[in-house]
Amino acid sequence: MLPVFDGHNDILLRLQMAPRRREAIWLTGEGRGHLDLPRMKAGGFAGGIFAIYIPSPALPGAPDYDAMMDHPPYEIELPAMIPLGVAQPVALAMAGHLLWMERASAGAFRLCRSVAGIEAARAEGAIAGVMHMEGAEAIDDSLDALHSFHAMGLRSLGPVWSRPTIFGHGVPFRFPGNPDTGPGLTDAGKRLVRECNQLRIALDLSHLNEAGFNDIAALSDAPLIATHSNAHAITPSTRNLTDRQLAMIRDSGGMVGLNFATVFLRSDGKRATDCGWEPVLRHLDHLITHLGEDHVGFGSDFDGAAIPDGIGDAAGLPRLIAALRGHGYDEPLLRRLCWDNWMSVLRRTWGG
Known part of the structure; x- marks a missing residue:
């Protein structure tokens, strides 16, 4: 079984929403969601990036967003910026869940910094x-909290989830649409980029709008x-990357993790x-064509999205790899997609 390194998951949000059940959710599994220790072991999930994410408050009278995404076109209204005083305690609690996962696993899971x-x-x-931090609402304008979270183990950060932050602007959930949806990084956002470069914290572009993407590309010295x-x-x-953006990522020596979210x-x-393998194969073929075989991997969005039935959950990763093998991907390419490309880009970003 090929080991898989995954670029993004949201199990910390599941734990945050049900902290009293976290032993069952993490250690033994409840048959819900996509991730737990037993299914990760069964599927060859050998490593990944675990997101701290501040959930949005419910909007009064908000529609059923899942139903909207079942019937495009759609545009989902996003809540306003979440204040630091609201976000920071939640982020600290979620960081605590991740530290607890290491302690509770009796050696089966390890928080890594290199x-x-x-x-x-x-x-x-x-x-x-x-x-990882998906949206930097828990970071103050002075960036002092960035150093605190770095000391706890933070090694990857997205300046925004799709809501705005004091650092920049994300893309709304819109289909059809394009990522050119608003202004770029604020002055604080530009300072955040430089400080992340100094600390060797990876910067995640996945939720940024096009102007913010361009600003990081111009400012950052990292892939x-x-x-x-x-x-x-x-x-x-709006959440997907244009061919121009893919070329910029390729030329920087960077990386894209394929998102399993069906939308x-x-x-x-x-x-x-119920979409079969065709959408997965089309996107991977396109990403490999535009980025090259050394700059593509997986970024599942497990526990944060609806994913194809063929994958199902972390235990289904071998089915995905079998589908790619059947599509003609050879073993060296599969090893790069599953593990080696992530290790290479993180080594280039973090050093060592």
């Missing part, structure tokens, strides 16, 4: 986890990484999960 640490965990049979994004040319969602895979933009 590529050497990830590779050592894999060699010793432990699943490697990397702390451009989109941890969980797909090809706009195939699925014209970003299906050419019709629908959420329905």
Whole structure:
């Protein structure tokens, strides 16, 4: 079984929403969601990037967003910026869940801060986890909290989830649409980029609008990484990357993790999960064509989205790999997609 490193998941949100059940959710599994230790082991999920994400408050009278995504076209209204005082306690709690996952796993899971640490965990049979922040609402304008979270293990950060932050602007969930949806980084956002470069924290472009993407490309000295994004040319969602953006990522020595979310895979933009392998194969073929075989991997969005029935959950990763093998991907390419490309880009970003 090929080991898989995954660029994005949201299990910390599941734990945050049900903290009293976290032992069952993480250690033994409840048959819900996409991730738990037993299914990760069964599917060869050997490492991944674990997102701290501040959930949006419910909007009064909000429609059924899942139903909207079942029937494109759609545009989902996003809530306003979440204040630091609201976001920071939630982010600290979610970081605590990740630290607890390591302690509770009795050696089966390890929080890692370097590529050497990830590779050592894999060699010793432990699943490697990397702390990520999806939307920097918990970081203050002075960036002091960035250093605190870095000391806790933060090694990857997206300046925004699709809501605005003091650092920049995300893309709304719109289909069809394009990522050119508003202004770029704020002055604070530009300082955040420079500080992340100094700390060697990877910058995630996946939820940024086009102007913010361009600003990071101009400012950052690190490879451009989109941890969980797909090809706009195939699925014209605001969340997907144009061929121009893919070329910029390629030229920086960067990386794109294929997002398993059906709304970003299906050419019709629908959420329905009975889509077969064709959308996955089309996006991967396109990404490999435009980025090259050394700059593509997986960024599942497990526990954060509806995914194809063929994958199902983390235990279904071998079915995905079998489908890629049947599509003609050879073993060296499969090893790069599953593991090696992520290790290479993280080594280029973090050093060592």
